[in-house]
Amino acid sequence: MKKILVTGGAGFIGANLCKRLVEEGNQVYCLDNFCTGSREHVFGKLIEHDVIEPIDPSQFENGLDEIYNLACPASPPHYQRDPIFTTKTSVFGALNVLELAKKFDARVLQSSTSEVYGEPLENPQNENYRGNVNCHGIRACYDESKRCAESIFFDYHRMHGTKIKVIRIFNTYGEMMDANDGRVVSNFITQALAGKDLTIYGDGSQTRSICYVEDLVEGIIRMMRSPEDFLGPVNLGNPEEYSVKDLAEKIKQLTKSESKLVYRELPSDDPTQRRPDISLAKSKLNWQPRIDSTTGLQKTIKYFSEVLNR
Ligand code: NAD
Ligand code: UDP
Secondary structure (H helix, E strand, O other): OOEEEEEOOOOHHHHHHHHHHHHOOOEEEEEEOOOOOOHHHOOOEEEEOOOOOOOOHHHOOOOOOEEEEOOOOOOHHHHHHOHHHHHHHHHHHHHHHHHHHHHHOOEEEEEEEHHHHEOOOOOOEOOOOOOEOOOOOOOHHHHHHHHHHHHHHHHHHHHHOOEEEEEEEOOEEOOOOOOOOOOHHHHHHHHHHOOOOEEEEOOOOOEEEOEEHHHHHHHHHHHHOOOOOOOOOEEEOOOOEEEHHHHHHHHHHHOOOOOOEEEEOOOOOOOOOOOEOOHHHHHHHOOOOOOOHHHHHHHHHHHHHHHHOO
């Protein structure tokens, strides 16, 4: 049994991770300020706190073995609502979890993102690609603060020997996603189930690669438990790549919906392509996604129909 802290534990990925860690018999602390998370999705002992502020170590009487740092709004409408808060969350949050890890000599994992690649000029993206981010655009609060957090993680490792792990997560979907958080899979499924138009931004030719959350959680845990000298960054995602339009058609078909596809303005700096090269995760973690998008989307559609019919 390990003593584990998950920041952002009440969010979509955090809740799925905490659930799994609790089921394994660990002592789990779920730290969250509920800016996008849900009180219904708390697994483990709740610590209501904002990671922008230092985390009091005295509340972990017996120390901590592992810290997963997931706290950060992740959907574009949410992280753009208060961009300064988003930047502070990533940057001060990284500093605060690293201080805690240093104190307890705990392993600490940073959930970075494919957004560090910005508008990628290579497809698929591997970890050596340095990215192409617009540092003053509307996505910069997220992209640049996540890049800065990676840099702080590696500096703590170099300066203090902190046991860090860095993962770059690509678009993920599944149970416990918030129906209203504005991401493409949750929007299309809830729209299709309600018989509303599916809103495609731009012409729908931009691509995303979508990973089912259970696969992602397995990859996150494997990374945390990997040999100490493997720091990352490592991509975690499913290389199955769809255009947004094809994804809309697929969800329409799986939900047997009569909804129409409608076209809306493309937000600025929306990346045109995104697909992970997962060779490193395969070789270092022996990890690759097991659940294909049809199966994963069917499970997610079932989840949303139950939530929407409550
Ligand atoms: P989410 O918005 O569902 O969850 C984020 C959680 O963090 C929420 O519970 C929220 O209340 C909490 N939080 C936000 N700011 C906080 C703060 N200052 N203090 C304390 N708690 C705070 O998002 P998610 O999809 O679960 O993403 C989790 C992590 O994974 C994020 O760090 C995100 O950047 C990363 N990520 C997610 C995806 C994805 O496709 N879901 C892709 C790449 C990276
Ligand atoms: N998108 C869309 N319709 C929606 C929501 C999103 O066409 O209702 C597009 C969005 O413009 C982007 C892609 O779907 O090209 C993925 O968007 P999401 O917000 O899920 O994540 P992102 O990868 O952009 O952070």
